[in-house]
Amino acid sequence: MDVKSMDRRYFLKITGIAGILAARQAPAFAQGSTLHWVRWVDFIPESDLELKRQMPEAEKALGAKIQFETINANDLQPRITAAVQSGSGADIFNFQYNWPHLYQNAVIDVSEVASALSKAEGGFYEVWAPSCQVNGKWLSVPHSIVGNAVAYRKSWLKEAGASHYPKTWDEARKLFAGLKKKGKPYGQTLGHTFGDAPTFTYPMTWAFGAAETDKSGKKVVLQSKGAVEAVKFMQGFWKECCDEGGLAWDDTNNNRAFHAGEISATLNGASIYIVAKRQKDKIKDEKGEPLFQDIDHAPLPAGPAGGYLLFLNQSHAVMRYSKNPKLAKDFLTWLHKPENYGKWFASQEGYSVGSTHKWENDPMWGKLDEPLKMFRTAARNTRLFGYAGPSTAKATEAFTKYIITDMYAKGVQGMSAEDAVKWAEGELKKVYEA
Amino acid sequence: MKKPIAGGTNGAVVVALPHPGTRRARGLTRFLESERLLASLLLAPTVVLLGTFIAYPFVSGVWLSLSDTSVGNVGHFVGLKNFAKAWDDSIFQQAFRNTFFYTFWATIFKLALGMWLALLLNRSFRGKRLVRASMLLPFIIPTVLSTFAWRWMFDPTFSVLNWLLFRTGFIVNKIPFLSDGVYGMWCAIVVNTWRGMPFFAITLLAGLQTINPDLHEAASLDGANGWQRFWHVTWPLLKPVTLVVVVFSIIQTFSDFQLIYVLTGGGPANATHLLATYAYQVGVATGLLGEGAAISLFMLPVLFVVVWVQLRYLRRLEGA
Secondary structure (H helix, E strand, O other): OOHHHOOHHHHHHHHOHHHHHHHOOOOOOOOOOEEEEEEEOOOOHHHHHHHHHHHHHHHHHHOOEEEEEEEOHHHHHHHHHHHHHHOOOOOEEEEEOOHHHHOOOOEOOOHHHHHHHHHHOOOEOOOHHHHHEEOOEEOOEEEEEEOOEEEEEHHHHHHOOOOOOOOEHHHHHHHHHHHHHOOOOEEOOOOOOOOOOHHHHHHHHHHOOOOOEOOOOOOEOOOOHHHHHHHHHHHHHHHHHEOHHHHHOOOOHHHHHHHOOOOOEEEEOOHHHHHHHHOOOOOEOOOOOEHHHHEEEEOOOEEOOEOOOOOEEEEEEEEOOOOOHHHHHHHHHHHOOHHHHHHHHHHHOOOEEEOEHHHHHOOHHHHOOHHHHHHHHHHHOOOOOOOOOOOOHHHHHHHHOOHHHHHHHHHHOOOOHHHHHHHHHHHHHHHHOO | OOOOOOOOEOOEOOOOOOOOOHHHHHHHHHHHHOHHHHHHHHHHHHHHHHHHHHHHHHHHHHHHHOEOOEOOEOOOEOOOHHHHHHHOOHHHHHHHHHHHHHHHHHHHHHHHHHHHHHHHHOOOOOOHHHHHHHHOHHHHOOHHHHHHHHHHHOOOOOOHHHHHHHHOOOOOOOOOOOOOHHHHHHHHHHHHHHHHHHHHHHHHHHHHOOOOHHHHHHHHHOOOOHHHHHHHHHHHHHHHHHHHHHHHHHHHHHOOOHHHHHHOOOOOOOOOOOHHHHHHHHHHHOOOHHHHHHHHHOHHHHHHHHHHHHHHHHHHHHHO
């Protein structure tokens, strides 16, 4: 058929417009099927690179354009709030801890994806249901858990007479008091930062037998002998053992201080070790040897009431305003396919563990250095803030206001332990009992 | 006999018929000649802009403060509950006190140092223009960038200032610039002063240059010394400009956000929280939009009083 003989029907057919008119809908690409995904800036930069590398593959598989963006973790909540209130923004946000409770009316039900993932991988860790399920619905898809442990300098502890990392806080106090006198203090932040501060201060509170609320989550029970003892202990530990600059640290300061040989130990994810190993030519100890060889990990010591941990669990939520909810869910399914997730998981080298037990058996663990292997089962034992009650939106409010962290910060700055606890109790009551 | 009409041709009457577009042109002319209509037309863009970017957010903020709106949830009217809750909140009380302290001292320092700098720059010396231009640098650099630089200088572990003071033998132990509440607040005041002083200096310099040198000459001839010339000649003439610049500075400093957010995040233990940073933490980070709006609206009456006093004083000066 030549141009002259081309009729209207033929023209529509070859340009595909007939189909569009018939469907009364633009094809997927023309609908603007772009998916915007926002995650934190990973402490393991190679993992962000891996995700960027995977995006063209995801685009090909899903037939959509995917915009992957990373932002500072402390900016995630402001960004989510702005997006929800304006009704526009990223389709998928990286949630932390129990945020699905806080944003429950701003996200969609992703039970379909989460349940399928759980079923395929033999079940999630216990921490996930109270974190991401609201009224029996999964409001975000569990992704991974950043375990934490105390990274310490083996040789310095040995010099101070410790054959192993202290099992109790009392032992730790004795050990690090000696190290601080030698200019090798313990490093800990008590600043307003999302990770290293609360993952230290909440377990410290639990280790002394104190809790924010009772089991109902409606009655504040912080005012207790345990809480006062915890703050008193921290006052002494801070003065005798810690780098007192920690009051102004964010989540990166302890990494830098450790790599610079300024501190002997600090609570952190595995990133201190992993980065030190990957940059072994740059990050060296005082003898000029690669620093990573002198690093090991241990769990936080136990207090009179035992030893507890608070890990950073990360999930992904699809926002209610998203114009592509199905695509977003399909993308999360694609992301968790073992062949895709596995590559990201391997790049983490133990910094994050999976959301299900399955990843404990990944061959990657066999290839890792000994100091990283303790993270393999880390996710089995983690509590959530809000304890002993459920981890609700109110628990997140108390967490975001840094009430527990500030209780210790006030204590180490001179406020009596009793007054610091009283202050925190008062603030918690305004949150939980209002 | 009929006289030919001026403009006529051969005695014939020529009537000027209206041009087809003339009626419309006359209507437009009448419209433009009407001061009321023209004024409305010219003001319309400004009204739309002010309405969209100032009035609407303000009214919206007031509504939020009277509601229990939280992120993703529709709010219900709760009256003054959010204000009462904030007033009873010890972190709010601390932020409120901090805001006054920070604004007071930062404004005093900016005024004193800005005046001093303006008086120096008002003199003639080689490279005067270059110095004047470079003086504006702290004001030109985006606040976030310059505050990051200060934050690194005050870093608890790697502070170059501590290193310098230690090396020169001035200190034995590190100064806890940002890790102590009191030091942290003074560090914030120093950074605010560093950043805001050029604004004072350049504005006061402009004011100084409007003062007739003959007045100083006359005062000198009468035996007035430098201080007397400043106090009796310069200061009275500079007062209106000073007042305006002080009020602008108070408004900006009282509602400061970026500097504290980057430098300390409100810590340690809320020691440097200002109303703006605390409102942000409660409203945006925690998602309690109603409570956050109420906290930020506490700034309104204070700033309203400041502006009212300024306008009243300026009117009195004009009348004098």
